[in-house]
Amino acid sequence: MKNYYPILERCPLFNGIRMEDLSVMLGCIGGRVLSVSKGQSISREGDPATHVGMVLSGAVRMVREDYYGNRSIVAHIGPAELFGETYACAGIAALPISFVADADSQVLLMDCRRITTSCCNACAFHSRIIFNLLQLVATKNLVFDQKIQITSKRTTREKLMAYLLNEAKLQGGRSFTIPYDRQELADYLEVDRSGLSAEISKLRREGILESEKKQFTLL
Amino acid sequence: MKNYYPILERCPLFNGIRMEDLSVMLGCIGGRVLSVSKGQSISREGDPATHVGMVLSGAVRMVREDYYGNRSIVAHIGPAELFGETYACAGIAALPISFVADADSQVLLMDCRRITTSCCNACAFHSRIIFNLLQLVATKNLVFDQKIQITSKRTTREKLMAYLLNEAKLQGGRSFTIPYDRQELADYLEVDRSGLSAEISKLRREGILESEKKQFTLL
DNA sequence: GAATGTATGTTGAATTTTCAACACCGGGAG
DNA sequence: CTCCCGGTGTTGAAAATTCAACATACATTC
Secondary structure, eight states: OGGGHHHHHHSGGGTTOOGGGHHHHHHHTTOEEEEEOTTOEEEOTTSBOOEEEEEEESOEEEEEEOTTOOEEEEEEEOTTOEESHHHHHHTOSBOSSEEEESSSEEEEEEEHHHHHSOOTTOOHHHHHHHHHHHHHHHHHHHHHHHHHHHHTSSSHHHHHHHHHHHHHHHHTSSEEEOSOOHHHHHHHHTSOHHHHHHHHHHHHHTTSEEEETTEEEEO | OGGGHHHHHHSGGGTTOOGGGHHHHHHHTTOEEEEEOTTOEEEOTTSBOOEEEEEEESOEEEEEEOTTOOEEEEEEEOTTOEESHHHHHHTOSBOSSEEEESSSEEEEEEEHHHHHSOOTTOOHHHHHHHHHHHHHHHHHHHHHHHHHHHHTSSSHHHHHHHHHHHHHHHHTSSEEEOSOOHHHHHHHHTSOHHHHHHHHHHHHHTTSEEEETTEEEEO
16 A cells, blocks of 8 residues: 555645555545456446545546447546546436546545545544545536636637636736647637637737737737 | 524535534534625625635625626526535635625625534534535536536537437436527527527438427437 | 658638528417 | 417528648757
8 A cells, every 4th residue: 555655645635644644544534446457447337426536557537428329538537636526526326427447557446425424533634635625626616617618608719818818817917828739729619720720810910919839918 | 593594404505404403513614694785795806715605695696807807797696505615615715706795685604614624523414514515516517517518519419419318318218308498508508599499400300309399309 | 951740820612600580389468 | 369479490691610731830850
């Protein structure tokens, strides 16, 4: 177990937890390590959603199957990242997706109910874990909300401006750097890359902004 | 305080809490009632995001202001509904929006930190509240995720089909009823109403579905 | 320095969406 | 019954997006 500490330390779920408290705490919340080989599933659609998982080594993919049986990969979860926390915390009866090992992996499975219910000895770190979990789920919420806010605009120009104005606000100035290249920004805004490039050029010609690669200035 | 119990009882945050435990518990989590008159703000953009609010009477609106100072109403929060929980739980320094009374109102403000940190006497209902809060935030997450999943499709037809297939899956059958009229569905899918109507007709002509108002059957 | 690859910008045609306007239907009010 | 109204379907023109293809710039590699 000890050899996973460097990974556990990197996971925000354990922020503020001293490593020396980890083993006690893992017992407290029912943590157990599972080894899975590539292609094997950790949980399948329809399984009860009771566990929060964390990738210790390898990788896990989140797979969704639609009405007609078309499979698609929803997310790729790497070391120190959590999976299944939304479903477990939402208290839904059955998982709407599956988690499949993307490589030979080891994952830490924790019982969500035992995280949210204080243990009898009311350990200090326990309430910290709850706080961290809540913070993680709420932060994801903010990220989603922001994306919806932006992509619900109807035109490329509106989406782009909503994104840039928000970025300006966040970074506190008219000049700022975005973390995406053109293709990634197009993917985020759910628009066509070439159309996006064209729109940026147009805004530049109209004197609304200046830009150079990932650097933007609103005028 | 007692006269608010019927409202409190309706809020999912207090699911599984006995009413007779409420007053102890509210003390435990630092609950206090605030009366605000119409137009007065409860929290302003930039304020620390430390409180979870609940509307006891009246209504509250969530207001966002963009870079250029354009104000827009993001959400309307009615009795027994929560507000600010996402921001407080995400642990962000400052609110990105404001909460303004939409009518003369009374709201219950609770200290988020005192919810997430177990009180010294480790009361049973306290852990239930945490569980409920986590569940609320996570559920909102699922709702957002589903909406993104659907609206990230590029065409009206794809969005519509993604929505209907998901609805079919959720309701467990090819026949189901949707909770939206045409305009509302268009708003949810972020498309034009008339275009949506046209697309539904087309799918019907192509023999892909049957529909009658809010009743749909996939073939 | 030439070859290669990647990121970005540009363009025009095909497709799709939006917008405005109107027709139709059924229910409720008077 | 008739009138009115909200919800829905239809249509055609205008606007915007997507798509494919190519141009350009720059960095890397050999």
